[in-house]
Amino acid sequence: GAGVSQSPRYKVAKRGQDVALRCDPISGHVSLFWYQQALGQGPEFLTYFQNEAQLDKSGLPSDRFFAERPEGSVSTLKIQRTQQEDSAVYLCASSSNRGSNEKLFFGSGTQLSVL
Amino acid sequence: AQSVSQHNHHVILSEAASLELGCNYSYGGTVNLFWYVQYPGQHLQLLLKYFSGDPLVKGIKGFEAEFIKSKFSFNLRKPSVQWSDTAEYFCAVNEERDDKIIFGKGTRLHILP
Numbered sequence: 001g002a003g004v005s006q007s008p009r010y011k012v013a014k015r016g017q018d019v020a021l022r023c024d025p026i027s028g029h030v031s032l033f034w035y036q037q038a039l040g041q042g043p044e045f046l047t048y049f050q051n052e053a054q055l056d057k058s059g060l061p062s063d064r065f066f067a068e069r070p071e072g073s074v075s076t077l078k079i080q081r082t083q084q085e086d087s088a089v090y091l092c093a094s095s096s097n098r099g100s101n102e103k104l105f106f107g108s109g110t111q112l113s114v115l
Numbered sequence: 116a117q118s119v120s121q122h123n124h125h126v127i128l129s130e131a132a133s134l135e136l137g138c139n140y141s142y143g144g145t146v147n148l149f150w151y152v153q154y155p156g157q158h159l160q161l162l163l164k165y166f167s168g169d170p171l172v173k174g175i176k177g178f179e180a181e182f183i184k185s186k187f188s189f190n191l192r193k194p195s196v197q198w199s200d201t202a203e204y205f206c207a208v209n210e211e212r213d214d215k216i217i218f219g220k221g222t223r224l225h226i227l228p
Contacts, residue, residue, distance in 0.1 A: 003158075033215065042119075042205050042218035043159070056214060091159070098214065104151075106159040 025094030138206030
């Protein structure tokens with residue numbers, strides 16, 4: 001596709017529900033990042049993939065958060081037993097080379113609201 | 116751990132005014148520096164970046180930023196802003212050996228027509 005695509009655009013979950021957020025990076029992009037952006041804050045790093053390998057997951061806030069990219073393209077961020085503090089915009093970004101030294105292309109994000 | 120500080124959370128200017136947005140980072144090693152911008156209703160996009168060489172970097176739409184290593188700063192400037200510059204601006208830093216970039220909290224810029 002022309003850009004990074006994320007779905008759904010909006011997600012409302014009841015506290016305790018599991019959610020899955022999808023990211024389709026630009027075709028051929030090696031690197032994929034997930035960020036969490038709370039209201040009024042900057043994006044906070046969650047995790048990074050180089051192809052299918054998850055090289056850094058230091059930003060995942062708890063073991064309720066899990067990300068995968070099994071074939072090195074589409075990635076899914078899963079949040080189990082959602083809590084109100086998980087409410088945020090989840091951003092996906094990809095780049096053509098390793099890491100974020102090259103330009104990052106961001107998706108529009110998934111806005112998660114946990115009630 | 117590295118961090119990024121943006122001094123102004125909200126800036127309001129009239130068209131044709133000059134702009135300077137402050138950014139400081141807290142890592143003493145070699146870094147790459149970025150400014151990203153998010154226009155209303157759009158996704159984050161790269162405005163400019165510094166890797167090495169000339170510390171004065173020019174980006175799109177007339178923006179520039181100056182890397183001052185001794186001050187750990189990377190301030191964004193534009194001599195004359197336009198209404199279309201209304202957006203949120205994020206400073207970001209990447210340690211040379213790290214793969215991720217760390218973002219500041221952002222500065223909301225509002226330009227009055």
